Amino acid sequence: MNTIATERQDKQKQWLYWALFLALFGLVNFFSSGRWVFAPAAWLGTVLTLRYLHGQTGWRPWVPFYLVLWLSTAVAWVDATPMPGVAHWVFMGINTLIALVPFALERWLVRRLDRAYAGDLPFAATLILPALLVGQEFLTTSSNPIGNFGAAGYSQFGFAPFVQLTAVTGLLGLTFVMAWFASVVNWVWTYHRFNWGRVWRGVAVYTAVFLLVLAYGTARLLTAPAPASATSDNTVAVASFTLHSLNPEEMFPLYESDLAAFRTETQTRHADYLAETAVVAANGAKIVLWPEGAGLGVEEDVNQLLAQGQALADQYDIYLAMPVFTLFADSERPAENVLYIADPAGEIVLTHVKYGGNALEGTLAGNGELQAIETPYGTLSGVICWDTDFPATVRQAGEMGVDILLSPARDWAGIDPMHGQMATFRAVENGMAVIRQADGGWSVTADAYGRVLNESPVDVAYQTSAISTQGVPTLYAQFGDWLGWFSLALFALLGGWALVAGLQHGRVAKTVGTLVRQ
Known part of the structure; x- marks a missing residue:
């Protein structure tokens, strides 16, 4: 009886933990986009998304997560979409479903890799999410009649050194760096439980890339001509x-x-x-x-x-x-x-x-x-x-x-x-x-x-x-959305890797099971 009671208490604690976690996510997501955006919230929101979805199994976590994501996003965008009344809520509900597709696919692929590598998920798996999100943004905004309204990168207005990256990659570059950050944090948190002996190299790689981006942006701003004045030439x-x-x-x-x-x-x-x-x-x-x-x-x-x-x-x-x-x-x-x-x-x-x-x-x-x-x-x-x-x-x-x-x-x-x-x-x-x-x-x-x-x-x-x-000449003006095409190719490569690794793991597990039974 004590064992049953203990298990019940553990389940209640776990339920309360995830309920509070979901409430925190809803609050952060409210400030991640829309009318009252706060730049750091856009980074943290994706981190919480991955932790919630990867920290649980099965399909049940998706239902409450979808509802919280939908409601918090819809409220954040109230009166900002051109849809009046009920149409706004339906519109945001559909958009929320579309937004969850890459997260569902990413979780499935990452878990295949985690099983294939016996719980030692490779750092390269952290690139799956940014490749997916950038690929989705690239494809959907290319054909969207309202353009790229709501793109993640817009949340970073005012973060001037970071925004300079768009001169090279366009807005997609901001999405990539932000999504990769969340994926790296989730890799450290969920899959390696902050085992720094395993993760320090991966963390160092991301940190170096991020600092390089900021260094580029800072240098671009510092070497830029002073803003024009009425007495300036040209x-x-x-x-x-x-x-x-x-x-x-x-x-x-x-x-x-x-x-x-x-x-x-x-x-x-x-x-x-x-x-x-x-x-x-x-x-x-x-x-x-x-x-x-x-x-x-x-x-x-x-x-x-x-x-x-x-x-x-x-x-x-x-x-x-x-x-x-x-x-x-x-x-x-x-x-x-x-x-x-x-x-x-x-x-x-x-x-x-x-x-x-x-x-x-x-x-x-x-x-x-x-x-x-x-x-x-x-x-x-x-x-x-x-x-x-x-x-x-x-x-x-x-x-x-x-x-x-x-x-x-x-x-x-x-x-x-x-x-x-x-x-x-x-x-x-x-x-x-x-x-x-x-x-x-x-x-x-x-x-x-x-x-x-x-x-x-x-x-x-x-x-x-x-x-x-x-x-000022820019690489983006010359090469356009090259990062969108690169991300699609990167996802094809990483997705193929996850599928093959999963199949090989399945064959090995089947062979081992047969030997054990014999």
Whole structure:
């Protein structure tokens, strides 16, 4: 009876331990991504995930883990996804299932290797998880209509030396290093029980790689030119401002119910943007940017705005970036979200149709081909808001040697300032300055190293900056997502190793069993 009671108490203690462990994971995961992200939590969350899943056997741990992961992630992203109400919870539930697939596969493969090596799991097995997570991120974001929103690397905004790795690997490099850290900790904790005689070499290898990454990032920042100032050579004065909120909740119903009132309101907004452009141009700005949708209006009014903007560009000898949102009254033609740039001669020299998030806003989808123009202030290009969430597409700017990327944007409260922070990663990846002027979100100017030169968190936002006209070549701009392909190949190699080792172990065990029975 005492034995039975002791076993019951042990099970109760174990259940309580894992319940508390799961609660801790839920808290940490809440801060790992989404609206209230805390960079260290993203590292710790994956560690706790592996410890919980590898520390138990069978399928039962997966059910409570899925529920905690789903709920904590869904709450962290509430009002940040474009899905309202119940749709948000369903959407996050599906995403959570997809996110668990690589962890399930990793656990299965690692346990095969652990059995094959008689409990002495090789250090190379720690590479299975980073290869899987990077491979999954690479494949899913390449075809995802909302881009790489929610990618793990974005959680590291502000960790400047680490973020410099994206100039070599893109955002996938951050995912790889973070996942490998968690896998190494789990290898030490779960499979070797902190037996330092067995694990010190592996720990030393990871530590050396991590320190090398930080050393590279630190050296890149220390050797970078000082941020541009108004008196620096090779700089250009850029002004961007938000005078009105697009306010679609009011403007689109007004368009449907009272077209005349809608036109009066949008014409007033157009006049305000033109007037302020004249002011900043007179004060010395050479490049002027408005926020996404500043030129909201019907086709006739938008055409008039563009013509007046071209005249201003000619008059003041500036490059004027005009984002317009054209509605076609009495037509089935979809709305068009387009960025036009007029040069100092008053000619439209760049026309960019937004390609990101079109299905959600119901606009004409762009072809995803970036354009660039040569100016006295370096090579200039432009995208619109959600477009920056597609790093593989924005890499065209790096390939073309773009020095300054303009990004008019419109956010909602749930993705502010997260969405603006994401755009700064494109600056580091491609070695170019990014000027993001937002309506309803974080307006920011970042240089080619991701350093924030100017920012404004308010709706009526002004930015005036001296921007370097010289970008910085990067390996990512040249070679793209090479790490994604490498990770897929690495997983194929490691997965094959685990399968073969498991089969060989099974044959040996079967042979030994036969001999014992004889």
